[in-house]
Amino acid sequence: MEKKVKRIALLSGGGDCPGLNAVIRTITKTAISKYGWEVIGYVYGYRGLYNNNYIELTEEKVESIYKEGGTILFSSNKDNLFDYLVDDGKGGKVKKDVSDVGVENLKKAGVDVLVVLGGDGTLTSARDFSRKGVNVIGVPKTMDNDLASTDVTYGFMSAMSVGTEFIDRLTTTAKSHHRVICCELMGRDAGWITLYAGLAGNAGVCLIPEIPFTIENVAKAIQKRDEAGLPYTVVAVAEGAKYADGTKVIGKIVEDSPDPIRLGGIAAKVADDLEKVIPNHEVRSVNPGHIIRGGDISAYDRILSIRYGVAAADLINEGKFGNVVTINGDKMGYTSLEEVIGAAKVGQQKHVDPQGELVKAAKAIGISFGDE
């Protein structure tokens, strides 16, 4: 007979995004009040699991974090226990598989189930712990919304609403001064945030990773707007947008990160390149960067986080370990960690379809993607 669950542990890994706290709160409250389990939270993601560093989570502790962005458990996007930097005993560092320490610490803390809130990287480790026999449930997190197995992840709608506000605010100045303003929005490999915010904020041009662009086409679109009596344009640029010749802009290399490339700076390049071909406009750029994923959780994401959290607790109760919670259509469900990670590894993330209905709708109302 299956061992009865008494104690569960949560951890959050990867970049923060709005909704993490709301999911932590929901799982904690459901675990305690519906199922009578104890809940602990490892701090700093898998590093906390390695160092046996955790806090007790109580209803009182989580009650007011339903709308707070970020994560009260803190996060790390560098600490993979299957490839972990440890002292080599000679004054240097070496990478080692220390996952057994994690498994031991779970046993020591009396944890029956580990609930992992994270994206690709964090969930890859979750899959690997599951392969080692740990009872794991994944709750997918990505504000980029590019996870193939689920329709929408918490954090996306919040980020998209903030992106929309940026475009709204920039439009005021663009309109008053007849300027072109390029606004860079996060979204590494997928253009969802830029497409949604671009549509909602009525950007004149949207540049996304899925649709390579040329400066000439963007300039043509701006000129067309000028001729239509709209002598101002906000260009929404995804950080991962690429020129037709394949040019992308890297902002920073984070050496000790498993995924070291950080994008950033493409809006400034697009602005420079544009100013050379549209001398009748002053062209500016802004890169709000992490502001897009900060602040409060949107009302939509608060509810989505409740749904993800309750579904995660219910999966634990049903003993369906090794799975990730999903939402498809209006139905909560689950997919195996193996499948989710397998798809991410072979590059089957969820991308904007350049021929899809949303892009067609945008084009129908005159939004250019710089591709024609």
Ligand code: F6P
């Ligand atoms: O994946 C989420 C995300 O916010 C991306 O949109 C962005 O490229 C990346 O994380 C930034 O990561 P960091 O916070 O490490 O700079």
